[in-house]
Amino acid sequence: MGVLTISDVRKHYGGQDVLKGVSIDITDGEFLVLVGPSGCGKSTLLRMIAGLEEINGGTISIEGEIINELAPKDRDIAMVFQSYALYPHMTVAQNMDYALRLKKIPRKDRDDRIARVAEILGLTPYLDRMPKQLSGGQRQRVAMGRAIVRDPAVYLFDEPLSNLDAKLRVQMRFEVKQNHARLKTTTVYVTHDQVEAMTMADRIVVMNDGRIEQIGTPLELYDHPANLFVAGFIGSPAMNMIEGTVADGLFTAADGTTIKLGDLRNQVSGDIVLGLRPEHFVLDPAGIEVDVLAVEPTGAETQVMIRLAGQPVILTLRERRSFIPGETITVRPDPSMCHLFDAATGANIRPDQSVT
Known part of the structure; x- marks a missing residue:
């Protein structure tokens, strides 16, 4: 189970407020995308969920348990980074196995998990290769596989496709969604690319300047934007x-x-912006x-x-x-x-x- 609740979460660096009271209820198995321009606070929020940033106000909980003070390793969360963050001196199999060894999972169970996930992601032929021998798309699959084998309550993705070329991004979008449909694990995905958000999300959270502008399904945001910011941000061309x-x-x-x-519209009158x-x-x-x-x-x-x-x-x-x-x-x-x-x-x- 992976019900994730974010309640009035705040973050500041010195005198600058980065998150200004963010609240989101994320249901079990939901694929939620945080989208917004650079500097809006979406990656900071993701890192706070992961335990990599201190929470200055509010609470974050999984299945009703507040995790504000838990160490990252104790949060039952797996994170996929933009930079892949693979260990260069380890093989693909060893990268996927590392977190399982730290949790002292028996060797046979670890091997079974790695084999199953490698089959899902098409990595079976590459298990003995080093990261430098892989393409960008294959490295991203390894980063995803390392998260999947842990079988966490929540997956976090921090702009994982931004380093890939356009064609590979489209392919990987499909694979991420396909794996989510198979695993049905709660997922929070950060991107600045509204096309990724529209094509992948069950619901989208549009953020701007540390606040939430609107939450809804992709078509709700596209057809019924709450304000000018959402209307201009969601849709390509704008x-x-x-x-x-x-x-x-x-x-x-x-x-x-x-x-x-x-x-x-006959009853509307005054100064307006037509969209x-x-x-x-x-x-x-x-x-x-x-x-x-x-x-x-x-x-x-x-x-x-x-x-x-x-x-x-x-x-x-x-x-x-x-x-x-x-x-x-x-x-x-x-x-x-x-x-x-x-x-x-x-x-x-x-x-x-x-x-x-």
């Missing part, structure tokens, strides 16, 4: 943001461009005339940068047609998919709310 005012269901940008909003996902535009002869600034074909989709309301805006289109920088096209935002954010607070505005 959500387009246009400042203006809204009244009677009509958005007006600073340059006079108007966009008709859905009927549910539009790149895929929520269609080509429409009766739409808004815009100039094409740049074109990025990706195969299945085409990213088109246009100038809308006096600023660059990204469109994601599936139409197989050519666009030329400098040409004029007509587009229409989907009014039912518009997000409105309070210009003063950044909060997402519900259809029954008004702003001043």
Whole structure:
């Protein structure tokens, strides 16, 4: 069992607050991803769970037992680091065996565990090799295997894929999730890559400046961001943001461009920021005339940068047609998919709310 509870956890270095009262309830077997920009406190929180950083306030508990004062080795937690942290003088098998020997597990049980995990991770042919004889992806599998053989209550991953090339990152994302589905062990995974977060998480915790901005499933955060920060951070390409005012269901940008909003927005009025996902535009002869600034074909989709309301805006289109920088096209935002954010607070505005 691995129910992990983080209650009002705080951390400071000197006079600087790094974590400002973080609370998360993580269920047994959940794959939770902490995501946010560099310096937001996500890796610090992970290291506090592992016992590698002192907790200045609040509590962390596993299955109801507070572990604040427990040594790292007594927390029933295994951690996979960004740098792999393998012992260079030990073979793959010896790296995986090291923690088991410290726990004085009988040799046969250790060998059985290593053989089982090596089979799962495709490491059986490499058990007698040294880390320097392995590729980056194989080293990362060894680091994962060393954690898995311990059979802990909780796994911690600290940006484990950031040193891999793009193709290998995609492959390893799949393998990490596949192993989680097989093992069903509670996992906390830190990344600054929101694509990793979206593709891997059961739930995502979006952090910023030592605080939690929003917790939810990937699609909850994508479809219903709580505020401008989450809306801009979750999604690739990012959500387009246009400042203006809204009244009677009509958005007006600073340059006079108007966009008709859905009927549910008729009660919203005041200064707002309009949020539009790149895929929520269609080509429409009766739409808004815009100039094409740049074109990025990706195969299945085409990213088109246009100038809308006096600023660059990204469109994601599936139409197989050519666009030329400098040409004029007509587009229409989907009014039912518009997000409105309070210009003063950044909060997402519900259809029954008004702003001043």
